[in-house]
Amino acid sequence: MLQTQTVDVITPAVEATVMTFGYFYIVELGEQVRPRHHHVGINGECTCTLRRGCPAVDQVRKYLADGGKRTERxxxxxxxxxxxxxxxxxxxxxxxxxxxxxxxxxxxxxxxxxxxxxxxxxxxxxxxxxxxxxxxxxxxx
Ligand SMILES: [Zn+2]
Ligand SMILES: [Zn+2]
Structure with missing residues (x-):
């Protein structure tokens, strides 16, 4: 019997780290991801070419849901x-x-x-x- 498996390819294997820097969130997505550091703005968009579709955006959402520190207003x-x-x-x-x-x-x-x-x-x-x-x-x- 086949088992249904949810595979999320864009979720980095390593736990991402999120830091605040001025008005931005800096997300480190792990060594396998290029570029490694992503800058997510308060508009929920990454400054990389993936913009709203960047996995770093989800990491920031998760970070804030866990009570993470917000960026400067x-x-x-x-x-x-x-x-x-x-x-x-x-x-x-x-x-x-x-x-x-x-x-x-x-x-x-x-x-x-x-x-x-x-x-x-x-x-x-x-x-x-x-x-x-x-x-x-x-x-x-
Ligand atoms: Zn308008
Ligand atoms: Zn990005």
Whole structure:
């Protein structure tokens, strides 16, 4: 009789180690995996070519479920990585990284797959007005 076996090929054989570094999780996937170290952002994407499909992303999820330490929280309006989905109300379409919109103060630039760069600037406008609102309330952001 055949036995059903669950084989998960992408799960590394060695227990992965997860560390936090600034706004990122550094995941070491073991010697068999190239590259060995993966950087996962708070948007749940790895900076390697596998992005969301990277096994390091699952490792981070597991690490956090086990009560692992979270990364530093970026200050309001600063994006160390682009968000997973468009933050515009009623949009929520996938976004992609756009280096031309990246800046030292705003962080990683992105464009919306539905609304393009216009949604990026719309969101930045919202951040600016939120900042002004918070400043009026005496909150320093
Ligand atoms: Zn990766
Ligand atoms: Zn959008």
């Amino acid at each position: 970026p200050s309001f309006g600063f994006y160390p990585v682009h968000p997973a989905r468009c933050p515009i109300k009623g949009c929520g379409a996938p976004v992609y990284y756009d280096a031309s919109l990246s800046s030292h103060n705003r962080g990683a630039g992105w464009a919306c797959s539905a609304g393009g760069k216009a949604h990026y600037w719309l969101h930045r406008g919202w951040i600016t007005s939120m900042r002004q609102k918070l400043a009026r309330q005496g909150k320093n952001v």
